[in-house]
Amino acid sequence: MGICRSKEKDEVNTSLYEEKQKEAAEHEGAHLPAQPTPAWVEPGTTTKATGDEHAATAKATEAVTNTTAETTGAKPGSAATSAETGPSTTAEVNGAGSLALSGACIVFVLGGPGSGKGTQCDMIVKKYGFVHLSAGDLLREEVKKGTDLGKEIEGIMKEGNLVPTPITVKLLREAMEKSSSGTFLIDGFPREIHQAEAFEQEVKPPQLVIFYDCPEDVLLERLLKRAKTSGRSDDNKETIRKRFKTFLDCTMPVVEHYERQGLLVKISAVPPPDVVFKDTEKAIEKACGHGVSKEQKDLAASYINALPDQ
Numbered sequence: 008m009g010i011c012r013s014k015e016k017d018e019v020n021t022s023l024y025e026e027k028q029k030e031a032a033e034h035e036g037a038h039l040p041a042q043p044t045p046a047w048v049e050p051g052t053t054t055k056a057t058g059d060e061h062a063a064t065a066k067a068t069e070a071v072t073n074t075t076a077e078t079t080g081a082k083p084g085s086a087a088t089s090a091e092t093g094p095s096t097t098a099e100v101n102g103a104g105s106l107a108l109s110g111a112c113i114v115f116v117l118g119g120p121g122s123g124k125g126t127q128c129d130m131i132v133k134k135y136g137f138v139h140l141s142a143g144d145l146l147r148e149e150v151k152k153g154t155d156l157g158k159e160i161e162g163i164m165k166e167g168n169l170v171p172t173p174i175t176v177k178l179l180r181e182a183m184e185k186s187s188s189g190t191f192l193i194d195g196f197p198r199e200i201h202q203a204e205a206f207e208q209e210v211k212p213p214q215l216v217i218f219y220d221c222p223e224d225v226l227l228e229r230l231l232k233r234a235k236t237s238g239r240s241d242d243n244k245e246t247i248r249k250r251f252k253t254f255l256d257c258t259m260p261v262v263e264h265y266e267r268q269g270l271l272v273k274i275s276a277v278p279p280p281d282v283v284f285k286d287t288e289k290a291i292e293k294a295c296g297h298g299v300s301k302e303q304k305d306l307a308a309s310y311i312n313a314l315p316d317q
């Protein structure tokens with residue numbers, strides 16, 4: 008389990024961040040925006056940080072906090088406003104977002120690297136009009152920005168490790184709150200149990216968890232083929248091996264967790280994409296009641312949008 012990010016490792020971020028905030032206030036009279044306390048952190052909980060990994064984690068989390076505070080215009084009731092006004096309950100952190108997301112249909116899409124999560128999500132979007140949020144894509148967008156945070160994330164991804172939970176959950180929640188849709192495919196997340204807990208507390212539990220099951224030799228072949236065109240720095244043999252290990256050690260427990268809850272649908276990802284999609288369709292329609300076409304949904308949404316504000 009050494010490579011998984013424990014809840015404690017992510018708590019370290021919070022305590023280090025708080026120390027920095029105090030320091031800045033004392034020495035510069037400056038005020039760093041308060042870090043939104045992850046929902047699982049008990050008030051007063053501190054964990055002593057040791058080692059480079061903790062330091063890197065703290066730096067990465069601090070960077071996302073600062074970046075977000077700089078770039079997010081705080082709207083009344085938004086997560087940013089709540090974060091700035093001090094310790095926040097889950098409801099406060101969610102703000103208007105939680106209300107908007109309370110009726111959302113959320114589907115987690117899990118599977119080993121290269122199992123076809125992105126491919127199936129594209130097909131689901133085409134047929135049903137879900138909003139597709141790939142945690143990996145959101146992280147890669149941060150990397151592209153070339154910020155300090157992006158550089159930290161890049162280093163973690165190149166090693167096939169997991170980015171600290173507060174960063175990923177924040178990116179996902181913000182993307183969801185920006186969207187006017189009520190149906191979301193959360194692709195490649197949660198990658199470990201405490202990410203699932205954090206997301207469920209800060210947003211809401213999923214209606215369905217799809218797991219694309221595929222043996223490693225098939226995954227490796229697909230990823231090496233994808234490497235020729237993907238331009239992804241983690242699509243190389245060495246990192247792929249590490250990603251497989253991270254998947255087995257950290258993500259398989261998530262799959263088992265949702266299986267025990269009766270939310271999991273396991274689909275073989277070995278057949279061609281259109282065959283895999285037949286099983287995907289059944290799972291989606293059963294869990295989210297999406298027997299309607301994208302056109303019908305768009306039409307319904309246009310009626311709702313045309314309603315006058317209350």
Ligand SMILES: Nc1ncnc2c1ncn2[C@@H]1O[C@H](COP(=O)(O)OP(=O)(O)O)[C@@H](O)[C@H]1O
Nearest residue numbers: 120121122123124125126229233276278279280
């Ligand atoms: N069912 C399938 N059979 C064969 N190749 C597939 C299948 N699904 C996806 N692929 C290919 O495998 C690679 C990985 O798929 P992708 O959707 O990117 O996986 P993931 O998002 O899980 O990493 C891509 O090159 C894709 O075209």
Ligand SMILES: O=c1ccn([C@@H]2O[C@H](COP(=O)(O)OP(=O)(O)O)[C@@H](O)[C@H]2O)c(=O)[nH]1
Nearest residue numbers: 120121142143164167168169170175195196
């Ligand atoms: O919730 C997430 C999702 C992705 N990643 C990182 O992003 C990489 C690529 O993930 P993605 O889902 O894009 O691709 P996959 O590995 O499934 O092909 C992973 O190896 C992790 O380093 C992460 O840290 N947390």
